[in-house]
Amino acid sequence: MPVGEFDLIDRYFRRLDRPGGHARADVLLGVGDDAAVLRVPAGQELVAAIDTLVEGRHFLPGCAPQSIGHRALAVNLSDLAAMGAEPAWALLALTLPAAEEAFLEAFAAGLGRLAAAHHVALVGGDTTAGPLTVSVQVLGFVPPGQALRRAGGAPGDLLFVSGTPGDAAAGLQLERRAADGGVAPPGEAAAGQALRERFLYPTPRVALGRALRGLASACIDVSDGLAGDAAKLAAASGCGLRLEADALPLSPALRALAGPERALQLALEGGDDYELCFSLPPAQLPELAVAAQAGGCPLTCIGVLEQAPGVRLYRGGKIQPYVATGYDHFANSG
Ligand SMILES: [Mg+2]
Missing domain, CATH: 3.30.1330.10 (PurM-like, N-terminal domain)
Known part of the structure; x- marks a missing residue:
């Protein structure tokens, strides 16, 4: 230059x-x-x-x-x-x-x-x-020794996620369609814009991370898909994971635009959310409300760490074998 x-x-x-x-x-x-x-x-x-x-x-x-x-x-x-x-x-x-x-x-x-x-x-x-x-x-x-790590979770710890995962992946799909010259269906405008904003301008959960010091037993940020990143946290902690599909916090915009099945898949496997996923010993639950307040974003319990390795997805009380696939930011967004 x-x-x-x-x-x-x-x-x-x-x-x-x-x-x-x-x-x-x-x-x-x-x-x-x-x-x-x-x-x-x-x-x-x-x-x-x-x-x-x-x-x-x-x-x-x-x-x-x-x-x-x-x-x-x-x-x-x-x-x-x-x-x-x-x-x-x-x-x-x-x-x-x-x-x-x-x-x-x-x-x-x-x-x-x-x-x-x-x-x-x-x-x-x-x-x-x-x-x-x-x-x-x-x-x-x-502060010394207080960094949150992926390791540190134990069987019985509850698993939480901030915000509404899946929105950014849906937003990327809409961005892609617009870039390809596609036309948005009528009625999509507001919900579509909300999802696109989640991809284009993600909110790093800095205040929440700070508030989770001394509280969360393990923590990871969700960049490559919630299920895969939660599995990384569980594995680093020497645990397995029970994920409750019915508990996943799906945003109204995501439900409206993607439909229930696709919304669930995007929440589990879509990437680019930049939410926090963390484990918490049940005894710490009363203090979580304070952290949620400080973090300024909704927190949802989506599962529990278990002794047996691997990820088990529960839906309607039934177990479904689940293999978390690594999120390829662009390859799987067709
Ligand atoms: Mg990360």
């Missing part, structure tokens, strides 16, 4: 080192030097995560740049949320076919709005010419 293009990129991203216009005191040296210098608060552990979004793989070609910027940060904040961590800093590696001003402005606005909401400072970055690819690394803190 010509030098002028780097100046352009610099202009849009340098301002993101002050989330919401306020500098973080723990950023001793931010964007502009060879590396950032950051101060980890005394007595805290550093938690780090990184995720990459690739055009055509994690978002559709022609996707709104605001959404790409939002999601690139949101998927990382969701990983920190799953650890119960407090996000602080982010680094961005952006590969672009060309430094187009309208794209950069909207991308930076999408990323910047979410960063400001969580008081996350962008402290470094790199730009390269190439096919559109966005990598974001986030860093955050957790």
Whole structure:
């Protein structure tokens, strides 16, 4: 890229080192030097995560740049949320076919709005010419020994999920249809828009993750499909899992547009929800209401960890053998 293009990129991203216009005191040296210098608060552990979004793989070609910027940060904040961590800093590696001003402005606005909401400072970055690819690394803190892990659940622990899984996968299908020139059936507008928003602008459950410290026995964020991610939590905890299909919180929009069977399948196997799935010893149940309040999102008990390995899906009181399939973000969204 010509030098002028780097100046352009610099202009849009340098301002993101002050989330919401306020500098973080723990950023001793931010964007502009060879590396950032950051101060980890005394007595805290550093938690780090990184995720990459690739055009055509994690978002559709022609996707709104605001959404790409939002999601690139949101998927990382969701990983920190799953650890119960407090996000602080982010680094961005952006590969672009060309430094187009309208794209950069909207991308930076999408990323910047979410960063400001969580008081996350962008402290470094790199730009390269190439096919559109966005990598974001986030860093955050957790009190010593308090990070939530996938391991830690025990047989008898109740399994919960936040929000309404399946919405984002349905939203992606609608985005795909629109990109292919498809026409929305009459009456779909409001519900369809709600589902598309869940895919384009997921809400990382940062406050909930924080509130679950010392409460949840294990936690994972749902990026690859609820059943598969819940199975990962159970396996890491050395347990199996009983999932109650009838208990899954299906949103009215998802039920209306997908129908009951497809809605159930999307809730179990669709991805990109960025909700939290966690286990909780039953003795902690009374305290969960406080965490739910702090988390600002609905929580639903969807099953229980069991001794026997594997996932068992119960429906109408009957067991159905269930093999959780890995979610392929685009391949299974036909
Ligand atoms: Mg994750």
